[in-house]
Amino acid sequence: MSVVTCEIHGAVAHVVIDNPPVNALSQQVRAGLAAACSDIARQKDVRAVVLSCAGRSFVAGADIRELGQTPQEPFLPDVLALIENAAVPWVAAVHGTALGGGLELAMACHGRVASTSAKLGLPEVSLGIIPGSGGTVRLPRLVSMDDAVQLVTTGKPVAAQAAKTMGLVDRLCAEDVVKEAESLAHELAGKGVPQPTRARPLVAGPPVDWMAWEAELRKRSRGAVAPLEALGALRDAQSLGVVEALSAERERFLRLAASEEAAALRHIFFAERGAGQGLKTAQAEPADLSRVGVIGGGTMGAGIATALLLAGSQVHLVERDASAAETAGARVADTIAGSLKRGVISQDKADAALAALGTGQDYAALAGCPLVIEAVFEDLDVKREVFNKLDAVMPDDAVLATNTSYLDVNRLAETTRDPSRILGLHFFSPAHVMKLLEVVRGDATGARALATGAALAKRLRKVPVVAGVCDGFIGNRIMAAYRRDCEFMLEEGALPQQIDAAMEGFGFAMGLYKVQDMSGLDIAWAQRKARAATRPADERYARIADNLCEAGRLGRKGKGWYDYASGTAVPDPEVEKIIFAESARAGRTRRDFTPEEIMQRILSVMQAEGQAILNEGIAESAADIDVVMVLGYGFPRHKGGPMFMARA
Numbered sequence: 169m170s171v172v173t174c175e176i177h178g179a180v181a182h183v184v185i186d187n188p189p190v191n192a193l194s195q196q197v198r199a200g201l202a203a204a205c206s207d208i209a210r211q212k213d214v215r216a217v218v219l220s221c222a223g224r225s226f227v228a229g230a231d232i233r234e235l236g237q238t239p240q241e242p243f244l245p246d247v248l249a250l251i252e253n254a255a256v257p258w259v260a261a262v263h264g265t266a267l268g269g270g271l272e273l274a275m276a277c278h279g280r281v282a283s284t285s286a287k288l289g290l291p292e293v294s295l296g297i298i299p300g301s302g303g304t305v306r307l308p309r310l311v312s313m314d315d316a317v318q319l320v321t322t323g324k325p326v327a328a329q330a331a332k333t334m335g336l337v338d339r340l341c342a343e344d345v346v347k348e349a350e351s352l353a354h355e356l357a358g359k360g361v362p363q364p365t366r367a368r369p370l371v372a373g374p375p376v377d378w379m380a381w382e383a384e385l386r387k388r389s390r391g392a393v394a395p396l397e398a399l400g401a402l403r404d405a406q407s408l409g410v411v412e413a414l415s416a417e418r419e420r421f422l423r424l425a426a427s428e429e430a431a432a433l434r435h436i437f438f439a440e441r442g443a444g445q446g447l448k449t450a451q452a453e454p455a456d457l458s459r460v461g462v463i464g465g466g467t468m469g470a471g472i473a474t475a476l477l478l479a480g481s482q483v484h485l486v487e488r489d490a491s492a493a494e495t496a497g498a499r500v501a502d503t504i505a506g507s508l509k510r511g512v513i514s515q516d517k518a519d520a521a522l523a524a525l526g527t528g529q530d531y532a533a534l535a536g537c538p539l540v541i542e543a544v545f546e547d548l549d550v551k552r553e554v555f556n557k558l559d560a561v562m563p564d565d566a567v568l569a570t571n572t573s574y575l576d577v578n579r580l581a582e583t584t585r586d587p588s589r590i591l592g593l594h595f596f597s598p599a600h601v602m603k604l605l606e607v608v609r610g611d612a613t614g615a616r617a618l619a620t621g622a623a624l625a626k627r628l629r630k631v632p633v634v635a636g637v638c639d640g641f642i643g644n645r646i647m648a649a650y651r652r653d654c655e656f657m658l659e660e661g662a663l664p665q666q667i668d669a670a671m672e673g674f675g676f677a678m679g680l681y682k683v684q685d686m687s688g689l690d691i692a693w694a695q696r697k698a699r700a701a702t703r704p705a706d707e708r709y710a711r712i713a714d715n716l717c718e719a720g721r722l723g724r725k726g727k728g729w730y731d732y733a734s735g736t737a738v739p740d741p742e743v744e745k746i747i748f749a750e751s752a753r754a755g756r757t758r759r760d761f762t763p764e765e766i767m768q769r770i771l772s773v774m775q776a777e778g779q780a781i782l783n784e785g786i787a788e789s790a791a792d793i794d795v796v797m798v799l800g801y802g803f804p805r806h807k808g809g810p811m812f813m814a815r816a
């Protein structure tokens with residue numbers, strides 16, 4: 169069947185794209201649209217055209233698989249020019265999403281009708297490119313330049329109502345969007361030969377402060393170039409003639425499409441979608457997730473409960489005693505209030521979430537929860553006791569999960585009569601925000617437990633990555649490895665602020681030492697102390713972090729790697745003294761490190777540990793490791809992840 173059909177009903181031609189799942193603008197679709205243009209030009213009775221899509225959405229973008237390849241004719245800019253220069257008006261009927269090339273297509277039409285639930289956007293920068301088919305030239309002829317800059321440089325889609333307000337669509341329609349488009353098409357037909365969007369003047373508005381935008385984007389994009397190129401294209405649209413601006417845009421697009429940044433972003437795009445392969449094969453019925461138990465309502469437990477509540481589950485949260493349960497309930501309420509304040513959720517949703525939360529101290533109350541997630545202190549004995557108690561009260565088919573960061577899931581599973589129902593569900597903080605979920609498969613973890621992990625990730629809209637059991641699973645193990653090497657660098661001559669600056673210069677949102685100060689240094693300190701007894705005598709060990717903690721510097725709440733008295737992280741001579749003393753004690757002659765050398769060392773440690781994780785079968789693929797580092801540890805997305813960089 170053809171992916172583009174053209175049916176003529178009286179004076180109106182209906183062009184329908186049907187290219188599941190999201191009507192991507194593949195070569196066949198472009199060819200189909202070009203053919204429809206020629207067909208319609210031959211039909212003298214046709215006075216207007218309605219362009220719509222079958223399925224759940226309008227065109228959601230280019231065919232990403234074609235992006236890294238040599239472009240195949242017909243090219244989208246040429247197809248859009250055919251539509252735009254047609255003798256009769258084309259009206260796009262947008263439902264679902266019109267993204268990227270999809271929105272460029274709609275903008276090349278002479279009118280746009282959108283369903284009230286539609287979303288429209290130009291997310292190209294998230295793939296390291298910019299609109300390449302006239303999007304940056306046509307957009308500021310429909311919306312103000314400020315709105316255009318916002319849309320193109322952030323890549324964030326807007327809802328139909330906002331699109332209507334800014335002028336991107338002409339009409340909204342709650343029901344039959346094709347019918348409404350037909351009516352607009354008739355009106356436009358009555359006005360003679362339609363004016364191409366590109367022939368319209370730029371929308372008048374206050375002058376854009378290009379310098380301010382550039383400074384802002386440089387800060388925000390952390391080294392990614394596509395947002396700045398997008399800004400440049402819009403500036404061209406203002407300062408050049410239409411033909412020159414179109415060709416300058418195409419040149420930028422083709423150059424970016426072939427760039428390392430675009431390859432990295434495409435890699436991570438597909439890696440996210442392909443993550444959690446081992447879960448896809450788990451042939452079992454997952455536990456019902458409409459009611460979930462959570463044990464421990466501290467930072468993580470409260471975040472996990474919030475995530476579940478916002479996804480529509482009922483949650484019963486168990487704490488150590490009545491007063492801890494009350495505090496945990498208040499913590500969840502605070503987190504939900506925070507989401508409400510940031511405008512992420514509506515008042516109704518916040519009310520419904522709070523009403524679905526129960527708290528208490530009685531484990532028996534968890535018996536009606538098909539899944540229970542434990543997030544108590546990171547202590548094997550405490551957690552084993554929790555699993556013992558759960559084993560006594562939970563029905564046989566309940567799935568029991570631990571949010572442990574480092575502990576041995578197999579040893580926890582031993583404490584229960586059926587270890588096949590135990591798995592690790594390692595959330596990241598804040599758990600209601602972070603997109604990553606490490607699903608830890610113990611030696612005995614069964615298909616139902618894995619299927620439940622997969623179903624939970626889907627319900628919470630998280631990206632699941634399967635990890636085997638080892639100290640720290642995928643992410644924390646890699647972090648522990650490079651953290652150790654960074655301390656060696658401190659001992660050898662680097663300073664915390666130099667390591668942080670090198671990482672931030674590379675594109676991390678925050679350097680390692682600022683992150684450590686933010687999370688607090690005490691937990692890692694306790695872990696190092698617990699492991700001291702089993703550490704091989706000949707293993708290199710840097711004592712700087714221990715000495716810092718012994719000096720009472722435990723992180724951001726007081727002092728840590730930095731001094732926070734002024735409200736921001738300021739390098740502290742006291743810390744340098746501790747570092748210098750330790751270099752001398754270890755007999756190291758301090759030397760200078762360049763930012764490149766620091767980053768090179770961090771990357772090679774990440775890559776070596778990642779390779780070891782792969783060799784041991786802890787991760788399912790190198791791409792999964794990249795997903796973990798990008799989504800969980802602030803690795804810059806536009807670099808694609810450490811394993812991608814190793815291959816490149």
Ligand code: NAD
Nearest residue numbers: 464465466467468469487488543544545546572573595597
């Ligand atoms: P936390 O100290 O903030 O909270 C732990 C909570 O568990 C406390 O409220 C405590 O009262 C409760 N608790 C302790 N023993 C209990 C018991 N027997 N029954 C019921 N409740 C009990 O700790 P956290 O940071 O939320 O960490 C919890 C778990 O999540 C740990 O295993 C940790 O390693 C893991 N984790 C933490 C992070 C993080 O960034 N903080 C990230 C991922 C995983």
